[in-house]
Amino acid sequence: MRNATRELGRSYDDSSTDEGANDVEMRSASPILLGFVKEAGINDLLAALPPRKDADALVSCCLDSGEPSLIHIHVPTFKAEYKEFWEDPSTASLAWLALLFGIFSCGVFIQHSLIPGTAETVLPKIFDFYRTKCATALTTSNYTIPGRYKVEAAVMYLGIEYLQSDGLKTGISILIGLVSRVAIMMGYHRDPDIFPELSVFEREMRRRTWLVLVVSDHIIASQTGLLPVTQKGHGNATCPRNLLDDDLGPSVTILPPARPNTEATNIAFMLAMEKMLSIASEVTDAASESILTLEKTMELSHRLEATWNQIPTQWNMKSLNEVTGDDDATIQRLSIGTTYERARCILHRQHLVTQRGDRDINLFRRVCVDSAKRILQYQSELFQRVFSLPKYRFQVWFGMSRSISDSMTAAMVICFEVINQSKLDIDEGCSTRRELLDLLKTSLATWKSSSRPSPETAKAANIVAMMLHLMESDHRSDAHDFQVPTTSNVPVFEPVSSHPFYNVRNNFSTPDMFDWALWDREIQHLNDIIQGH
Numbered sequence: 001m002r003n004a005t006r007e008l009g010r011s012y013d014d015s016s017t018d019e020g021a022n023d024v025e026m027r028s029a030s031p032i033l034l035g036f037v038k039e040a041g042i043n044d045l046l047a048a049l050p051p052r053k054d055a056d057a058l059v060s061c062c063l064d065s066g067e068p069s070l071i072h073i074h075v076p077t078f079k080a081e082y083k084e085f086w087e088d089p090s091t092a093s094l095a096w097l098a099l100l101f102g103i104f105s106c107g108v109f110i111q112h113s114l115i116p117g118t119a120e121t122v123l124p125k126i127f128d129f130y131r132t133k134c135a136t137a138l139t140t141s142n143y144t145i146p147g148r149y150k151v152e153a154a155v156m157y158l159g160i161e162y163l164q165s166d167g168l169k170t171g172i173s174i175l176i177g178l179v180s181r182v183a184i185m186m187g188y189h190r191d192p193d194i195f196p197e198l199s200v201f202e203r204e205m206r207r208r209t210w211l212v213l214v215v216s217d218h219i220i221a222s223q224t225g226l227l228p229v230t231q232k233g234h235g236n237a238t239c240p241r242n243l244l245d246d247d248l249g250p251s252v253t254i255l256p257p258a259r260p261n262t263e264a265t266n267i268a269f270m271l272a273m274e275k276m277l278s279i280a281s282e283v284t285d286a287a288s289e290s291i292l293t294l295e296k297t298m299e300l301s302h303r304l305e306a307t308w309n310q311i312p313t314q315w316n317m318k319s320l321n322e323v324t325g326d327d328d329a330t331i332q333r334l335s336i337g338t339t340y341e342r343a344r345c346i347l348h349r350q351h352l353v354t355q356r357g358d359r360d361i362n363l364f365r366r367v368c369v370d371s372a373k374r375i376l377q378y379q380s381e382l383f384q385r386v387f388s389l390p391k392y393r394f395q396v397w398f399g400m401s402r403s404i405s406d407s408m409t410a411a412m413v414i415c416f417e418v419i420n421q422s423k424l425d426i427d428e429g430c431s432t433r434r435e436l437l438d439l440l441k442t443s444l445a446t447w448k449s450s451s452r453p454s455p456e457t458a459k460a461a462n463i464v465a466m467m468l469h470l471m472e473s474d475h476r477s478d479a480h481d482f483q484v485p486t487t488s489n490v491p492v493f494e495p496v497s498s499h500p501f502y503n504v505r506n507n508f509s510t511p512d513m514f515d516w517a518l519w520d521r522e523i524q525h526l527n528d529i530i531q532g533h
Contacts, residue, residue, distance in 0.1 A: 039140040040136050045101075052086060055104070058107030059100075059107065062106040069215075069270075072155055072205065072212045074201075074245055077249060078099075094137050094140050095147055096153075098149070098156075101133040101137055102160055106159065109163050123164060134153070134160060138150070151188060151209055159216075169220050176216060176217050180230055188206050188213070189235025191236050191237060192207060200255055201248060210235075210237045211240055212270065213230060215273050218281050221281065222277075222280070240271075242258045242260070242263065242271070262313065264312075264315075276308070280346075283343045283347045284343075287346050287350065300347055301367075304343055304344065315333050317336075331386060335402075335403075341375050344368065348368035349416075352365055352413065352417055372411075376440075379406075379407040379443060383447070407460060411443060414436050418437060418440075419471065444468065
C-alpha cells in the first residue's frame with residue numbers, strides 16, 4: 001500500500017508530465033502562501049474596481065445568496081458602508097477593500113455556477129483577478145497587526161481559495177492555520193465581553209466570525225486528515241445568538257433574545273454543524289489511535305448519538321424521505337446528516353477487519369455499513385436532484401467538494417465490506433454483496449451523470465470505477481455490464497496489481513494489521529494524482 005500512489009500514477013498516460021501538473025498546482029495555489037503578492041497602493045487597488053453597475057451586481061449576488069458561511073458579514077451594515085464607499089472611495093481602508101474584492105470574487109463564482117453547463121469549465125479570469133486583488137489588499141494592510149475588518153477579510157479570502165481548489169486541501173489547511181492564528185492574535189477566540197471598547201454589535205459579529213472559522217477548520221481537517229487548529233479548550237468564546245441580520249445592527253446597546261433553535265436560520269444551522277463537527281473530530285482523533293477499545297467505542301457512540309438527538313428537528317433526518325423536500329434547509333439537512341453518518345463510519349470501520357462472531361462487534365459493523373449506504377444515498381439525492389434545481393445552484397461554498405470527500409469515505413467502507421464478505425466466503429451475505437455492488441454502481445452513475453459535472457466529480461467517478469474493476473473478477477456476474485467512465489478531463493485507467501484496492505482484496509490473511517490511517521492518506525493522494533493528470 002505504501003507504493004500505491006506511485007503505482008497508480010504509472011497506470012496513467014505516459015505522455016503526461018510533472019511540469020503540466022505543476023502548472024495546474026501553481027495556478028490554483030494561494031498567492032499569499034506562495035509569496036506572490038506584491039503590495040499595492042490604495043490608488044492601484046481602486047483602479048482595479050469594476051464599473052459601479054457590475055460591482056452592485058456582484059455584491060448583491062454574493063450577499064443575497066443566503067449562504068450560511070457568510071454570517072460573518074452583517075449584510076445591512078456592509079451594504080450601507082458600500083454605499084458610502086462610492087461617495088469617496090479613497091477613504092476606504094485596505095482591509096475593507098480586501099473584503100470587497102473577496103465579495104466580488106465570490107459573486108463571480110456564484111454567477112458562473114448559475115449558468116447551466118458551465119460548472120465543469122474553468123472559472124473566468126476575472127475570478128482570479130479579484131481573488132488576487134483580495135490577497136493584495138489583505139497583504140498591504142499588514143494583517144499581522146490587529147485592525148478592523150482584517151479577520152473578516154481573511155475569512156473571506158479563505159473561502160475564495162477553497163472555492164477554486166479542486167485537489168487535496170492541504171494548502172487550504174495551511175491557509176486556515178494562518179487565518180485562525182491571526183484571529184487568535186486579535187482575541188476572537190476569547191469571550192468578547194472582556195473587551196469593553198467593543199460595541200455590543202461588534203462583539204456579536206466576532207462570535208459569528210469565530211464560529212465560521214471553527215466550522216471551516218473542522219470541515220477542512222476532515223478532508224485533509226490534518227488536525228484542526230481551533231481545538232476545544234483553546235479559548236472561551238461564546239456562541240452567537242440565533243438572530244437574523246434584521247434583529248441587530250451597529251446601534252444596538254442590548255442584544256435581543258435569541259430566536260428558538262427550531263427556527264431554521266443560518267446561525268442555527270452553523271451552531272448545529274459546529275456541534276456535530278466537534279464530536280466527529282473527537283471520533284476521528286480516537287479512531288486514529290493504534291487501539292480503540294470496545295469501551296471507548298461505546299462511549300463515543302453514545303455521545304455521538306446524544307449529540308445527534310440534540311440537533312433541531314428541521315435538520316435531524318431519521319430517513320431519506322425527510323430530505324426530499326423543497327425547502328431551503330434541504331442542503332443543510334444533507335450536510336448535517338452526512339457529518340453524522342461519516343462519524344459513525346469512522347468510529348466503527350475498524351470492526352470491518354476484526355473477527356466476526358461477537359455480538360457488539362457485529363452490531364458496530366452493521367452500523368458502519370448502514371451509515372456508508374446512507375451517505376451514498378444522500379450523494380445521489382444531492383447530485384441528481386438537489387443540485388439540478390436552479391434555486392440551489394448558488395449554495396456552493398462547502399457543499400460540492402465536501403460531499404465528494406464524504407462519499408469517498410463511504411465508498412471505501414462499502415468496498416471493504418464486499419471484499420471482507422467475499423474473502424470470508426459468507427454465503428448468507430451474497431445478497432448483501434449484490435446490494436452493495438449495486439449501490440457502488442449507482443454511485444458511479446451519479447458521478448457520471450451529475451447535473452453539475454466538475455473535475456472533482458470526474459475524479460470521484462474514476463475512484464469508484466477502480467473499486468468496481470478490482471472486485472469484478474470475484475463478482476463478474478454482478479458487474480458484467482460495468483464500463484469505465486470516460487471523461488474529457490480525467491484519463492481512463494486500468495487496474496494494476498499493486499495499488500491499494502488490489503492488495504487489500506488479495507492479501508487479506510492479516511486483517512487486524514490493516515492501517516486505516518494509511519488508507520485515508522492513499523485515498524487523498526489518489527485524488528491529487530488524478531488532479532495532476
